[in-house]
Amino acid sequence: MMGQDNKITVDMMEKTNVEGVDVPGSTDITFRQALKANPKVMINCILMTLGPMAFGFDIIIVGVVTAIPAFLQTYGEFDGKQYILPSLWLSLWNAFMQIGFMIGSVLNGWLSDRFGRKVSMMAGAAITSLGVAVIFTSDLSGSVEHRRGAFLAGKIVLGIGLSMMATTSLIYNSEIIHPKLRGVVLSLFQFFLVFGQMIAAFVAGSQITIGFQLVSYRTCFATQWAMAGAALVAALVVPESPVYLLKRGKVEAARKSLTRLHDPTMAESSLISIQETLDHEKAEQQLSSDATYLECFKGHNWRRTRIILYASIVQQFHGISFVANGTYFMIVAGLSPVNAIKVLEVACALALVGIMVSWFLSHLAGRRPTLIGCTAFLCPVWISIGIAGCYPTSKAALWYMGIMINLILFFFNVGAGPVIPIIVAETSSVRLRAKANGIGFLCNGFASWAFNFFVPYLFNVDELNWGGKTGFFFAGLTAIAGVVLWLELPEMKNRTYRQLDEMFENRVRTRDFRKYACTT
Template structure:
């Protein structure tokens, strides 16, 4: 195996280009994010399609909590209480929350080798088929066990769609647009929450089974989009095709993505050469195909995989499971159904506003500052919640303070999770990207399983009954997360894949990533015309 220092020097000497703004009339450093988007509308469209999985996950993740506020659902799946009402036992709520998270992780794990072998498009199609079958079981279920089985099958498809979508985006998005494109994951998840809430809250007063069955039937739309798009509409990624040696197909894929006005022979050839150079550089390090999961845990790749794991676990550390249980939590804490509905919709609206802020701020501020700033603000909110709930005499003011601070946490999800998912999508080696993403998402949902089991027991009145004191729990996890981000998360803003590879190979310290350069390589000025051609 070549020594990392030699490999890095070789890579720098040939100036491996990335595929970032092909055929641009300006150097990448001078192009704004919106100008990049305008120049590549087809890439934007494909990135939007690739995030159907995150929309599906957001929609499905909130449906259970919403259904638990519907009387017909409780009558069908709950037990009669002494006062004539119906209650779903806490252990069934935990199973319905936790087991689908586990099978989402299984789907994510399967997506890695499946998409590496057969392509990203095939993985989209398979995920759509599995999800559609799971929704059918959920829709027709009349027993708790059958309902759980349907949720678990659907979750396998969701996990495959989520993983494949992030890999797909990372392999087609230009460098300047890549961070925003990967952060669309959080935006579409929040939109999924909002659509589910909008459908459900209009049906809360309906006293028959159509109240919740319409919510489940709506889920068939999204796997249908995956089947249609994966089979007929979107191209395979040029990275995957080049890795398979299908260079003519890779060239056609680039032509589709960049459009007729830019897909001339010279520009597409330079982009294809950049992709080939990146793949050959990784082979130069001794990483011959085919890739394996084991490689993700070796050498510098373990550092990269570790960052991906942290990125995927971050959402749980700042309260994602708590927020997804917000409707049920707020009703159990004493809110009326109408007030709880109003507060949840407000929170989801704030999440979407936070996502729009992320789109503007991410290209300007970068990944690391946004994540640290967002966690700091979230910590303050949970501190306020913990204090308000610890006041000896609880009243309507402390109740509203708890509810408002909880919903304000939604505002920070975009600025934290968006950049974190962007980093998770770009930090791994290109040839290991699908498998590293699979590991990350698998960890995400196994870790989520633990939280989904524990959280309902924490705040349920018949169990832990912590209510707003949950703020103290999440204040602690936020502080732990802040320390991890500070010591482990590098800044990857505007870095090409070759630049990221070089820094990891040279074992550059985390906080030196942004300003580091290899002083062993002569720094020569590249003529502007050449820079325009390769970027």
């Protein structure tokens, strides 16, 4: 047995007989065989997706409460007909939560590599709980401006914690899962995120009928603590990532972690497989043992980082920032709060079905066709919403816009939603994964900040008042995104990380990835 701080050498690899053993990186088995051989890995991956579930729940809760009458009365202003939220504050709340996402992403890249995936998940859960506490008490001030400011501060802190949990979940699951299971497991990020959104919609729907009682939105805020607590428990239960442990030179700890994740007979071969990939990447780049953010922008790593950036911001081009405000938009346009929440509930349920459809679609067709196809399909959908927005007095047009805006959740989750986390997680090298994913979440946060700030100005009644005609704007953006993805996004389905290293190092053309024969 090797000591905890000993290095796994080439001689040790050569002396270890792994012939006939299906190491975690092997792609020579079927999906069913991989699923049967990795039950403990699947359980731990599901536990870590409680982070994304908390992410989805909190995002919807702090967004849908803007439709609750008591919240509008406490934080909004009366425009002569109804209570509304000023565009400035609606933009600030949406945008500065993205600031929190960016801070959390940068912080998590360092924290996860320094102290481990478990610690970064627990820290994210703790910070999330603190943010919930600030939001929960934000209405105690007698000044509406102070209430709005406190709510803004709480959303920033909440964004930091949620970003840390979401980033850690992707890093951890991508490091322990078999390549054959990678697509389904990494798409669980989006599945549990939407599942959290659906729970949030039902929680908000149960409170919206209470009317102007403060308990209606306070109950929504309080339930966020339960989600953060579940993620904290999950982080305590799962074993530490063996990739992190090997990067820190803790060989014996990595072996114990692998024994908890796999059959004990697989631990040694798994250990060698991971170490060989890490050693190759360090030797190829001729770098020190400590990964840096700068490496993500050098050589072939820049191409990998670029792909992560496209995948990280494309959801904003799909119009998700508008969809996030869909409930408030429908109420301002004339739909009752109860009906607006019901539409959201149905859309979230359909989105879960869409994700399950995507499991088969991305497995059969691949990541590239699924994401590009989804992007192309959303373009005419947004055009139809824009056309309906040209008839603001029509009740039928209003219902069409409301239904289609929320059903974009379904269309988005058939393709882009579940595939984006897969692309972000599997594109970077193993050694730079925490840093590259942190950059991806940082850019996602910046794009979300920008879109969440200016989109309310496009559709809200006290500013440009485009309403449904905002659909034309997003139709143009989806067209641009489709062209960029066609040129830059390669197919990485069923490839080991070592094989992906080879293809990026050899600068294989984007459309040649699928048919490239690796020597690895």
